[in-house]
Amino acid sequence: MVELALRFLLVGALAFGGGQAALPLVERITVAETGWLSSRDFATGVGLANATPGPVLILAAYVGYRVAGLAGALTATLAVFAVPVLLSALSVRLVGRWRGSARLEAFGRYAGAAAVGLLGVTLAALARPVWDLHPALLLLSAAVLLAERRGASPVLLLAAAALAGAAWGAVLG
């Protein structure tokens, strides 16, 4: 249990670039180094983590449950999110304390613009598999963009897209 907590604390502390970027690290730890999960079970966990709402690192709850039951699920979940939550809470405090400092405001404005720009890189990474399925599908992505801008709920759009995809797969697959 202690090892479970320590290993997932480390995953949280090293997950630079977000949860998706940390999945290889989780694979190293749970499959290769400790043998907690078979690689098939790990793949199932990743699939479930993507299918559930919220962060993909909730994968920790799955691994924790398989290793040590309910207590394990709770331990691994708290451990993997402890450092990121603490850092984020700390940064909001620091930002609050320095509010009104011209330098920090400038830092926030420039860093903010850069962070939004970086979403473009994420977007390219997400568009790539869509392009690989069929380039014309990106037109449907654009349709989702327009629908969301016109007020359609993101959750409903996701549900509709999943249903349409499932129907398409069932008919043609």
Place this chain on the structure above:
Amino acid sequence: MPPGRPGLAALARAFLRLGALAFGGLGAALALFQRDLADGRGWVSQRDIGEALAFVKPLPGSTMLQVAVFLGGRLRGGPGALIAGLAFIAPAAALMTAAAALAVSLPDAPWARGAVGGIQVAVAGLLASAMWRLARSEAGGRVLTLVLAAACALGFFLPAALIVIGAGAAGAAGRGGRGADG
């Protein structure tokens, strides 16, 4: 700054709901936050969400959870941050534990693969929409638009944390002594 400060119970309810609805990764979650917390409840502004993204992006960990924690902290300080984080993560943790307990696995069927493909299509569109909205609120003026474009281009080659901190540091160094600019 937000016009109305919610109570901790209202905050917990709101983030519990967001945690249950945040399917599809960071882009879809950002679109959801913008819709619910900014447009719907008016607790935060689009700028607050952009600022949250700017300060948590260089940190390790799940970005969408950290944006939730940052906004919770912006609304209600330390307790708000903690409650937002716990509430946001609770639905996923419960679902995931239940799935592990039931030894559920996703079927490897054509319809399931189709559904995943459909979600990928939608998520790309939702992220583009979130990015559009944030670009409008964050990149006022020619210099910031340039920073945004440069970060996007450099992002393909350099670590994200380096770019965000570098851009922030450049801004602080260049503009620190002066007042508003744009």
